[in-house]
Amino acid sequence: MKLNEHAAVSTTSALLVPYDHHHVLTYHAWMQDPAIQEATASEPLTLEEEYENQESWRLSHDKLTFIICQPPLSSSVVSSGEADTPERMIGDVNLFLYPHEEEDEEPTAQPKFCVGEVDIMIADPAQRGKGLGRAVVGAFLAYIEKHEQEIMEEYASDKDISPAPGLKMLMAKISEGNTKSIALFESLGFEKEGEVxxxxxxxxxxxxxxGFVEKRTPEGYKELVYSRESSSRLGA
Incomplete structure (x- = not known):
């Protein structure tokens, strides 16, 4: 999505920045790991394909992506290429939007509601098991809630839908054997629905x-400007 092109989200535990061109090499290296491929149900891509994906995700109106980084130094601006260098990158978190369709309803070109699917990947093994995933998803949900109208309007603008649909609910689809991820989302108030x-x-x-945001916004949550000026000066 273009919504977060110049936005970063900071908490005491992590920094979320928009997925940019200079992140691709590290992201591509993560995705060569068979365990990550399995956990994310992904196929390995060439580096060229990964760059194409990054560009398409930035322009996509139904996918919102942040790269997870180590928390920044205190600042009102996050500088590209400084706060999000490869050694500071940890993983990513995403929102995918789909039309919401009741089982007894026929699909329509003008959906009244959408469902948002949330997923998270902590690629750095050293960062797992520390509660980081819970803090990141919590911050991501807070961002979604605060910008829900803008998110839905961008989604609608691409599909020529008026008025913009509402966000019916959020969901996560997790492998039955991934008990840690299931526990993470349950700790944030997600409830199991249906069978495997x-x-x-x-x-x-x-x-x-x-209601989640009112009770569980992560400590230190704030939205910052993501600046690419330093990258431009370096020729990035």
Whole structure:
């Protein structure tokens, strides 16, 4: 999405920055790990394909992506290429939007609601098991809630939908055997819905996003400007 092109989210535990061109080499290296491929249900891509993906994700109106980095120094501006160098990158967190369709309804070109699927990847093994995932997803959900109208308007603008649909709920689809991820989302108020699907996944849903944010916004949450001026000076 273009919404977060110049936005960063900072907490005491992590920094979220938009997925940029200079992140691709590190991201590509992460995705060569068979364990990460399995956990994310992803196929390995060439480096050229990864660069193409980054560009398409930036322009996509139904996908919101942040790269997770170590927390920044105190500042009102996050500088590209300084706060998000490869050694500071940890993983990514994403939102995918889909039209919401009730089982007894026919699909329509003008959906009244969307469902947002949330996923997170902590690529750095040294950062796992420290509660970072919970803090990152919490910050991401807070960002989604604070910008829900803008997110839905960008989604609608690409599909010529008026008025913009509402966000019905958030969900996560997690492999039945990934007990740590299931526990993470349950700790944030997501509830299991239905049975394990054909792909061996459980669906967990969060229906009261506003209530979550009122009670569980992570410590130190603030939105900052993501500046690319330093990268431009370096010829990036």
């Amino acid at each position: 699907n054909y792909f061996g996944e459980l669906k967990l849903v969060l229906r009261d996003l506003k």
